[in-house]
Amino acid sequence: MKLFQTVGRRKIPGYKSMSLERELVVLDPKKVEYVYFPLVAANNVPLEVFVKEGDKVKVGTKIALKQQFSVPLFSSVSGTVRAIEKRLDVTTGRPCDHLVIKNDFKMTKEKPLKKVELDASKEDIVAAIKEAGIVGLGGANFPTWVKYNNVKDIHTILINAVECEPYLTTDYVSCSLNAAKVISGARYLQKAAGASKVIVAIKVKKEQACNCLKEAAAPYPDIEVREVPDRYPMGWERTLIQTIFKKQYDKLPSEIGVIVNNSTTAIAVHDALVEGSPIVSRIVTVSGNAVKNAANIVVPVGILAETVLNEFEVEEKEVVLLVGGPMTSNPAKDVSFALTACHGALTLLEKVVYRPVACLRCGSCTAHCPAGLQPIEILRAFEGRDYERLEKLETLRCVDCGLCSYVCPSKIEVTDMMKKAKTLLRVHQSRKK
Ligand code: SF4
Ligand code: SF4
Incomplete structure (x- = not known):
């Protein structure tokens, strides 16, 4: 294995100043009529829900628990539980049940979590x-x-x-x-x-x-x-x-x-x-070459992407919305999904259609891969469904960093192919088990 041979080889443009030109924006909570919480966690395990339709909640009320690893979720507004409805979960790309809470715009707070001193055990x-x-x-x-x-x-x-x-x-x-x-x-x-x-x-x-x-x-x-x-x-x-x-x-x-x-x-x-405060809001960067007034904005957890984007001027062009940064994120299908605590960015880029040409065997993807992988060899093994070779080439070590696509002169979506190769190998391995 030849990890890290290439670390530090690539400096890519940061475009960081775009969202730093404006002061931090705090979204007016009155613009958030509803918040939505996906009720399915990793591996499709449903959450345990502690509230039902009609229940009153406050900011910080425990509303559900991810059973795997026991992770509670807290309401980000005060108001009333309205329903459980199906909606796009942007993490999985599939619809799933969401708990819907109607904001009463009072932002009444739940009693704080138990505080802990630094000298606790x-x-x-x-x-x-x-x-x-x-x-x-x-x-x-x-x-x-x-x-x-x-x-x-x-x-x-x-x-x-x-x-x-x-x-x-x-x-x-x-x-x-x-x-x-x-x-x-x-x-x-x-x-x-x-x-x-x-x-x-x-x-x-x-x-x-x-x-x-x-x-x-x-x-x-x-x-x-x-x-x-x-x-x-x-x-x-x-x-x-x-x-x-x-x-x-x-x-x-x-x-x-x-x-x-x-x-x-x-x-x-x-x-x-x-x-004594759980995670009920977070800062989100809204930026990209299709946003005229990029900024960081404080929003409640569970807000719809659509509501966040209403605060920004987007170019009148065909635009791609990425939930995260441009190197590692996939495009969202629409703007109707809710942001969870781990979503820290919405990146809007002008749509560019690349026409990939045949691989030049230039080796650039291999030379730049920070995990020391050989993407082009992995793609050949993927096309040939050669599972043994996919394992030997340590396909699962890919971290989806996006560099191989970024550097490819043939405009081949190498990272997407890597993701498919990993999925194929995982399915093969789980069937073997
Ligand atoms: S996406 Fe995977 S294969 Fe491509 S450069 Fe990053 S780690 Fe290497
Ligand atoms: S960077 Fe692109 S053209 Fe070069 S070897 Fe990799 S896939 Fe082929």
């Missing part, structure tokens, strides 16, 4: 993170408490504020505005893992956020703010760990004594454990 901190339903807000959506449950031999908590995809600036804005919360949340995570050190990683040239973080971390000698190169995909966990620790791991960073959390997740830990 590791177990109490992990339990509080679990009770607050905190998940990876960098897009992973993985329950944070699971990473910390009964861990041993962790030396460093790595807070990832790199945000390497073009256009996205939510982490930059939240670190600039809430640096003290990032550091506070990181200290709780450090305590939960029994780690001796925290490193907050941020890309060079993000001066404002970097300075704010350094100032907030200054009183704590065991917290370091580390600037990392402006390369794609520096925010990918493996790339970041290789850059900082010069180490690789097999499945999880904890194998080398590190736990990684996104900076916005650290803020959510602070909000829950110090202020």
Whole structure:
């Protein structure tokens, strides 16, 4: 295996300044008549629902529980439960049941979650993170408490504020505005893992956020703010760990004594454990070359993409909407889907139709793959349904970073083909089992 041969080779345009030209926008809650919560989690496991039609809820009322890993969801508005209705779930691309809550526009708050002091036991901190339903807000959506449950031999908590995809600036804005919360949340995570050190990683040239973080971390000698190169995909966990620790791991960073959390997740830990507030709103970047007034906007969880986009001027052209950044996201079919806590960006790009030509065998996709894969060989094995070769070529190590499509001179959608190859191999492997 030749992981990381190519790390740092590619600098791609960031277009970050577009959404930073305007101040953070806070959406008027009166514009949000309903919020929607998908009731199906990963692997199609239905959620346990605690409310029924007609029930009154407040901001922060526990409304449902993802049974796998026990992750609660909280209402983001006060009002009345109206119904359960089918609607597009943008994560799976399929319709699923959604809990619908009608906003009464009073924003009445539920009593706060149980607050936890920093000198509480590791177990109490992990339990509080679990009770607050905190998940990876960098897009992973993985329950944070699971990473910390009964861990041993962790030396460093790595807070990832790199945000390497073009256009996205939510982490930059939240670190600039809430640096003290990032550091506070990181200290709780450090305590939960029994780690001796925290490193907050941020890309060079993000001066404002970097300075704010350094100032907030200054009183704590065991917290370091580390600037990392402006390369794609520096925010990918493996790339970041290789850059900082010069180490690789097999499945999880904890194998080398590190736990990684996104900076916005650290803020959510602070909000829950110090202020008693679960995740009921988040900052979303709305940007792209088809948006005239790009910005970051604070919205309640469960808001429809359509309602968010109504706040922006979009070019009168054929446009593609991506839920996330342009390198790793797929186009949405329409704008009727609800945003969950892990959706941090809506990117609108002018539609460009590429006409792919035959592969030139130039090797560019292989040369740029940060996972050290050979995409073109994988595609040949995929076309030939050669499962043994797909396994040998370590197809499942692909992280959908999008670089192979980006660099391909033949305009072949290599990343899409990689996704299909992974699906094919997974189905084959599960049938074999
Ligand atoms: S998307 Fe392409 S470049 Fe990125 S990890 Fe997968 S194969 Fe490699
Ligand atoms: S980058 Fe494109 S043209 Fe070059 S080898 Fe890969 S798939 Fe073929």
